Amino acid sequence: MIQNYLARILFMPFSILYGLGVEIRNFLYKKKLLKGVSFDIPIISVGNLAVGGAGKTPHIEYLIQLLKPYLDIATVSRGYKRKTKGYLEVQAHHNAEQVGDEPLQYKRKNRDILVSVAENRTFAIPKLMMANDKLQAVLLDDAYQHLAIVPGLNILLTEYDYLFTRDFLLPVGRLREWKSGYKRADIIVVSKCPPQINEAQKAKITAEIAPLSFQKIFFSYYKYAAPYYIFNGAQRIKLDFNVDVLLICAIAKTDYLTDHLQERVNSLKTLEYEDHRYFTDFDISHLLRNFNAIESQQKIILTTEKDAMRLELHRKFLIENKMPIFVLPIQVAFHFDEGKTFDADIKQFLLDFKV
Numbered sequence: 001m002i003q004n005y006l007a008r009i010l011f012m013p014f015s016i017l018y019g020l021g022v023e024i025r026n027f028l029y030k031k032k033l034l035k036g037v038s039f040d041i042p043i044i045s046v047g048n049l050a051v052g053g054a055g056k057t058p059h060i061e062y063l064i065q066l067l068k069p070y071l072d073i074a075t076v077s078r079g080y081k082r083k084t085k086g087y088l089e090v091q092a093h094h095n096a097e098q099v100g101d102e103p104l105q106y107k108r109k110n111r112d113i114l115v116s117v118a119e120n121r122t123f124a125i126p127k128l129m130m131a132n133d134k135l136q137a138v139l140l141d142d143a144y145q146h147l148a149i150v151p152g153l154n155i156l157l158t159e160y161d162y163l164f165t166r167d168f169l170l171p172v173g174r175l176r177e178w179k180s181g182y183k184r185a186d187i188i189v190v191s192k193c194p195p196q197i198n199e200a201q202k203a204k205i206t207a208e209i210a211p212l213s214f215q216k217i218f219f220s221y222y223k224y225a226a227p228y229y230i231f232n233g234a235q236r237i238k239l240d241f242n243v244d245v246l247l248i249c250a251i252a253k254t255d256y257l258t259d260h261l262q263e264r265v266n267s268l269k270t271l272e273y274e275d276h277r278y279f280t281d282f283d284i285s286h287l288l289r290n291f292n293a294i295e296s297q298q299k300i301i302l303t304t305e306k307d308a309m310r311l312e313l314h315r316k317f318l319i320e321n322k323m324p325i326f327v328l329p330i331q332v333a334f335h336f337d338e339g340k341t342f343d344a345d346i347k348q349f350l351l352d353f354k355v
Helices: 005-030 056-067 101-109 121-131 179-184 199-209 255-262 281-292 305-320 339-352
Strands: 043-048 073-077 114-117 137-141 153-159 187-191 216-224 232-236 244-249 267-272 299-304 325-328 330-334
Touching (some): 056 073, 056 101, 056 137, 056 153, 073 101, 101 305, 114 121, 121 137, 153 179, 216 339, 244 255, 244 281, 244 305, 281 305, 299 305, 305 325
Parallel strands (some): 043 153, 187 216, 244 267, 299 325
């Protein structure tokens, strides 16, 4: 977000024009002058009003783990920053340049489900249905603004520290559309909450968001597991105050992650890049130099699961230089013991779905 007050004033006309364009488009869909497509299988959309960093990937993975024991499911993503075009079914042997980091992560961790990428997700869903005639549900990744598809269930994420209610339209703020867009959501999840929050904090945020009568609101946070070696998931380590960590990441926001690590390791140094960056040879050499400069007997390089998909493109260099890169896995959990309620709402939607 642009912090400088003068810059905010100068860019305000651009935000208003941007918002006007978005509002016209949304109005055309609302009045059926532009028509969204419905499908005869349940579609669950997960997205946010702001650009980046709300935790869509971990929440999609949560839904995958919730549903795949009972249903044949699939995911559809844009495949952001991939270097291919069109519809593509993601395979475990693909790399991030071919299919994007997040879809590859879904497939590597869930090889028994269909994962696809496509710029045109309206086209992708029929392709998935042809690929698996037993398909029972589709998860749409980052599709809250994709009004060309009418989802059966719309899940909106908003970050605890960056609520959409306190934000503004691009480029002054981070919103992709006006705040009123939250009214399309069936479920609102306040994501990336601190590990502990109380009922008063919950009530305050709920009042600020002001969910409509039909909307459910939940509060989620991350649980971190033991890091694993990037090329061998069975090789794990424990983080403690004897370990010095060099963190490399190219994600939208790192505050939540670094706050977690600083409380659990001896020292933390970070190399941060823009979201979804494809690391260059120079970046990897810079990483090695910084790692070698750390004077410690117990030091590691740590990264996120999403970043690991892109770091893997430098596999040969990483192995040749014996760089101890470990990946920190995360899982979504819900505050106030409401995970069971969230799960039940998702399952009820599926049970109630009618063609």
